[in-house]
Amino acid sequence: MVTQLESSLMPRTAIVADTDPARLSNTSAVLAGAGFSVTEAADHKSLTALLDAHNPSLVVVDRSLAGPQVAAPLLVLIDLADGLDSEGARYMGMADYIAKPVCPQELVHRAETLIRRAAQRNEARESAERLRGRLRSVSAAVRATQDPQLISEHLVNGFGETFGADRVLFATFDDNRVPRITAQWHRANLLPIPDAGGTRTCGLSSGQPALGGR
Incomplete structure (x- = not known):
């Protein structure tokens, strides 16, 4: 603005x-x-x-x-x-x-x-274009791997940074047809949610910028 x-x-x-x-x-x-x-x-x-x-x-x-x-x-x-x-x-x-x-x-x-x-x-308009660019980066990172855990980490990192969220949590439902996958992202000045469904913390919370960082 x-x-x-x-x-x-x-x-x-x-x-x-x-x-x-x-x-x-x-x-x-x-x-x-x-x-x-x-x-x-x-x-x-x-x-x-x-x-x-x-x-x-x-x-x-x-x-x-x-x-x-x-x-x-x-x-x-x-x-x-x-x-x-x-x-x-x-x-x-x-x-x-x-x-x-x-x-x-x-x-x-x-x-x-x-x-x-x-x-x-x-x-x-510029803000919308930046948003589209970041989402394209998330999409490219997801397409570059077939590892479900890496895909979940790319998603929480990308969405957290793109939308300026405080936290992003991802978890699959209990289902014997898919593996149990969990991940969470949070701002650098926040602590991870302890044992949030066994979620794995990734991205900026561990000091590693998501998708190449800023």
């Missing part, structure tokens, strides 16, 4: 595009005053060129220039009298809009909110 401090330390850049010179200057000045590094565009051609050359934290455009697809959060300046239907908003890829004339405090608030939400979404 992205903290408030981490968010405040992130470099913030913005592309501002507007065909109205005065409004373009005012919008840019407000964002620059809030700590943004701002680049301006006054028409579609210059906006497209800037989008091709830069990877901004935020794009602020007048509705008249909206259209090019952007990876960054898109904040559109609109006239409320013109209206804005949901289909048009989706077509533009708009993340949010703000009514003209723009209130400086509202502009800064919406800009910072959009950037913070984008950072949180990126962190969530």
Whole structure:
């Protein structure tokens, strides 16, 4: 999760595009005053060129220039009298809009909110990818052996580390068709559960990192 401090330390850049010179200057000045590094565009051609050359934290455009697809959060300046239907908003890829004339405090608030939400979404995607990678490692380790005891140890180690558990216990049910297999994993600062069904302690509890460690 992205903290408030981490968010405040992130470099913030913005592309501002507007065909109205005065409004373009005012919008840019407000964002620059809030700590943004701002680049301006006054028409579609210059906006497209800037989008091709830069990877901004935020794009602020007048509705008249909206259209090019952007990876960054898109904040559109609109006239409320013109209206804005949901289909048009989706077509533009708009993340949010703000009514003209723009209130400086509202502009800064919406800009910072959009950037913070984008950072949180990126962190969530990266976290999900890390989780998938760790689970793939567990799966590969399990497939690499046919020893039931080793398989159980790979499982408890892998799940314990991947999900940040305090403890993971594994035991087969009493059944004459399968061998009795037990294993447990716990955080390094915890003691193993004594005689937890005869479980074998493995992984970080014995000082050995699971699946190559961290």
